[in-house]
Amino acid sequence: MEDAVHVTPVLEETFYILSKKNTVYRVKLSEKGLSLQKETNGNTKIEIIKISDIVGCRCMRSTRSSARSCVCHPSAIRRNNLRIVDENSSEQDERDNSAYLYIYAYVLKKYRVKSGQKRERMTIMLRFRSFDKYDDNMREAQKWRLAVKCLLKKKPVPRVVLNSEDSQAMAQLFSQLEQKRLLVLLNPKSGPGKARELFQQRVVPVLAEAEVGFDLYVTKHANYARDFVRTKDIYQWRGVVVVGGDGIVFEVINGLFEREDWQKAVKEMPIGVIPCGSGNGLAKAISYAVQEPYDKNPILISTLSVIKCRHAAMDLVRVETKSQFLFSFLCVGWGLLSDIDIESERLRAIGGQRFTVWSVARLIGLRTYRGKLWYLPVEGCKVQSPQTHTSGLTRSVSHCAESGNQPLDIFPASSYTPVHPSRSYHDSTDLRYHTPQGRDCVEDAVADALSLETSMGHALEDFRDGGESGRPRLDSYYSAASRHSAYFSTAGSEYRSVADNTSYMAVQGGEDIQPRRSNSSVRMYGPPSQLPALTQPVPDHWSSIEGDFVLVHASYQSHIASDCLVAPNSKLADGVIWLLVVRAGISRGQLLQFLLGLSSGTHLLIPHAEMIPVTAFRLIPETSGGYITVDGEAVDYGPIQAEMMPSLHMTHSCSHTVHLHTFAFHQPANQSQVALVVEQVPSIKYDKKISSQIITDRDMHDNTVPEVEQLYHRFNKRSIKYKVHITSTNKNIHNNTVLKLTVD
Numbered sequence: 001m002e003d004a005v006h007v008t009p010v011l012e013e014t015f016y017i018l019s020k021k022n023t024v025y026r027v028k029l030s031e032k033g034l035s036l037q038k039e040t041n042g043n044t045k046i047e048i049i050k051i052s053d054i055v056g057c058r059c060m061r062s063t064r065s066s067a068r069s070c071v072c073h074p075s076a077i078r079r080n081n082l083r084i085v086d087e088n089s090s091e092q093d094e095r096d097n098s099a100y101l102y103i104y105a106y107v108l109k110k111y112r113v114k115s116g117q118k119r120e121r122m123t124i125m126l127r128f129r130s131f132d133k134y135d136d137n138m139r140e141a142q143k144w145r146l147a148v149k150c151l152l153k154k155k156p157v158p159r160v161v162l163n164s165e166d167s168q169a170m171a172q173l174f175s176q177l178e179q180k181r182l183l184v185l186l187n188p189k190s191g192p193g194k195a196r197e198l199f200q201q202r203v204v205p206v207l208a209e210a211e212v213g214f215d216l217y218v219t220k221h222a223n224y225a226r227d228f229v230r231t232k233d234i235y236q237w238r239g240v241v242v243v244g245g246d247g248i249v250f251e252v253i254n255g256l257f258e259r260e261d262w263q264k265a266v267k268e269m270p271i272g273v274i275p276c277g278s279g280n281g282l283a284k285a286i287s288y289a290v291q292e293p294y295d296k297n298p299i300l301i302s303t304l305s306v307i308k309c310r311h312a313a314m315d316l317v318r319v320e321t322k323s324q325f326l327f328s329f330l331c332v333g334w335g336l337l338s339d340i341d342i343e344s345e346r347l348r349a350i351g352g353q354r355f356t357v358w359s360v361a362r363l364i365g366l367r368t369y370r371g372k373l374w375y376l377p378v379e380g381c382k383v384q385s386p387q388t389h390t391s392g393l394t395r396s397v398s399h400c401a402e403s404g405n406q407p408l409d410i411f412p413a414s415s416y417t418p419v420h421p422s423r424s425y426h427d428s429t430d431l432r433y434h435t436p437q438g439r440d441c442v443e444d445a446v447a448d449a450l451s452l453e454t455s456m457g458h459a460l461e462d463f464r465d466g467g468e469s470g471r472p473r474l475d476s477y478y479s480a481a482s483r484h485s486a487y488f489s490t491a492g493s494e495y496r497s498v499a500d501n502t503s504y505m506a507v508q509g510g511e512d513i514q515p516r517r518s519n520s521s522v523r524m525y526g527p528p529s530q531l532p533a534l535t536q537p538v539p540d541h542w543s544s545i546e547g548d549f550v551l552v553h554a555s556y557q558s559h560i561a562s563d564c565l566v567a568p569n570s571k572l573a574d575g576v577i578w579l580l581v582v583r584a585g586i587s588r589g590q591l592l593q594f595l596l597g598l599s600s601g602t603h604l605l606i607p608h609a610e611m612i613p614v615t616a617f618r619l620i621p622e623t624s625g626g627y628i629t630v631d632g633e634a635v636d637y638g639p640i641q642a643e644m645m646p647s648l649h650m651t652h653s654c655s656h657t658v659h660l661h662t663f664a665f666h667q668p669a670n671q672s673q674v675a676l677v678v679e680q681v682p683s684i685k686y687d688k689k690i691s692s693q694i695i696t697d698r699d700m701h702d703n704t705v706p707e708v709e710q711l712y713h714r715f716n717k718r719s720i721k722y723k724v725h726i727t728s729t730n731k732n733i734h735n736n737t738v739l740k741l742t743v744d
């Protein structure tokens with residue numbers, strides 16, 4: 001962080017703080033962050049706000065005091081009410097020609113208590129008032145805003161424009177920084193049914209600070225979200241944000257695979273989740289993976305991930321039952337955990353607590369299930385201790401090296417505070433940080449709201465140095481030294497954002513999506529299975545376990561619910577299915593320990609709990625009367641198999657390219673049978689046998705190139721040549737045409 005001080009700043013300016021005549025702030029903006037150097041009576045202290053912690057900034061101007069915010073109105077003074085009005089409003093405060101830049105950041109804070117961390121909102125208000133005209137002051141503020149926005153979007157900062165007075169060039173750059181809106185799908189029935197309120201109160205203000213536009217659609221029935229992403233032109237949005245639980249994430253993912261252009265959809269549409277459901281396993285797994293302090297404020301952490309567009313790849317598993325196949329992102333379960341998940345539905349109103357309550361019930365009435373489990377173990381997995389070390393641990397879990405492959409794209413990751421700081425300390429005399437709860441912060445951070453302003457002295461320096469354009473920068477009526485600056489501490493004015501013309505949201509009402517019928521003929525696409533059909537025997541080299549089980553739970557993410565760290569070593573995209581098996585014979589006491597250990601990952605220390613890293617499995621239950629769940633939703637009770645889909649590790653972040661040298665062909669005009677067979681080139685030594693792959697017309701609705709890419713990624717090789725044979729009954733495609741596929 002020290003580096004940030006020495007990096008060449010993009011912009012710098014000296015500011016003053018009201019009522020502290022001896023304090024000067026040198027504020028510098030660089031690629032590293034916003035550096036606030038406080039100088040008081042020869043003492044210097046530097047605070048840096050990282051760019052990655054800043055969400056956005058907005059320019060404001062003051063408007064005339066309203067009756068309710070006048071000095072005679074104590075409550076208004078206390079709240080320091082700020083009202084947003086139109087830029088050209090007649091309420092504009094002619095006495096103040098300052099421009100205000102509000103910078104919003106969410107910084108990590110450490111606390112003495114429990115040595116925990118939390119993200120706290122912080123606003124830095126920079127008041128530009130060196131010029132005698134509002135427009136000139138606003139131009140200065142806008143330069144800072146433009147620079148902050150470029151840094152946030154990791155775009156080069158246009159220093160030439162910043163050093164000029166070219167407002168048009170600046171406006172053009174602002175428009176280039178504009179992004180497509182987000183699609184928000186909100187399930188009002190998620191968890192205890194508070195998603196709508198939580199979104200409005202906790203998410204919308206942060207999105208507004210970041211100037212992130214969105215279109216909100218509230219789901220009207222089950223499968224609404226699924227049908228929405230299947231049928232709409234989703235590319236008008238830059239990503240899908242789900243406000244709800246894992247069930248609605250499941251809908252969105254499977255809806256994408258119901259699109260004919262599923263490859264494009266999976267590749268181009270990142271999925272974000274704001275946790276408002278009961279389990280919220282994915283949201284927790286994402287923050288666990290990126291080490292964000294989720295538990296104190298899950299909604300804020302997830303919203304910040306969405307705003308920051310922190311994309312990460314995520315494993316997907318293709319699951320097949322007797323009646324359907326689907327794509328799963330979280331887990332497949334049978335036995336105890338699934339029973340708890342489904343049977344506790346009746347307690348939905350109490351939120352996540354329902355799982356705890358039902359665990360006790362199931363523990364008392366413990367059931368076991370007979371069946372057979374086959375699995376394909378992951379090669380090269382080594383055994384290591386669980387992540388959560390406890391003294392006296394005797395068991396260990398398997399661990400796989402991260403593959404680095406990247407499948408489905410996700411956005412990997414407050415108490416409501418309004419867009420304008422209602423509790424801002426405009427007269428921030430002491431920079432000791434206090435949380436809203438009044439706990440002291442260990443870090444000597446700047447206040448959660450800091451108000452600084454330029455002054456005449458600095459303006460003249462600039463002028464003498466030939467800085468800016470040579471326009472006179474005059475002391476404003478409200479200079480730091482002026483007693484009229486009391487204006488600030490009485491909150492006599494209101495501020496409005498000059499960006500407020502932007503409409504941030506469009507709450508959508510009557511979307512015409514009919515409830516899906518149970519016999520829906522919607523077709524599911526996606527990469528084809530590598531496994532034999534459920535009715536066929538599994539390959540000989542698979543391992544198996546037969547007998548009575550308390551549970552079998554396969555998960556591909558660390559958490560299956562926010563307080564359930566089922567697979568501590570799982571990574572978002574490690575290509576591993578973590579198969580947790582608890583066989584019958586475990587005592588109730590051990591099972592209780594197991595259930596209690598799930599929140600910390602120590603359940604793996606309990607004898608009878610086995611964690612097997614696999615890439616595929618098949619389960620055939622023999623006992624009736626239980627549940628099988630996929631991502632927390634019950635599916636047909638019966639034989640089920642699942643396989644990791646490394647072929648979906650295909651994203652834009654892939655560095656290698658695939659060339660088709662001799663052939664490129666397009667979708668057959670009719671829906672004829674097309675087969676694509678991949679063979680090894682004999683001259684090349686392979687370390688793994690590659691099986692042929694048949695792709696039928698069902699899978700080839702677009703063109704073959706993406707399919708071939710997937711075949712490459714499925715085998716996860718570098719620098720390998722494949723011969724690809726294509727056979728087709730379509731006369732446009734020659735039988736046995738040979739494709740040479742070279743992977744650079």
Ligand SMILES: Nc1ncnc2c1ncn2[C@@H]1O[C@H](COP(=O)(O)OP(=O)(O)OP(=O)(O)O)[C@@H](O)[C@H]1O
Nearest residue numbers: 190191219220221244245246247248277278279280
């Ligand atoms: N408007 C709606 N009315 C009724 N059900 C809905 C509606 N919208 C979506 N659903 C269904 O509600 C189910 C549960 O939703 P969701 O996953 O968001 O909450 P949850 O089950 O409480 O959370 P989690 O899955 O994390 O435990 C989903 O399977 C979805 O199909």
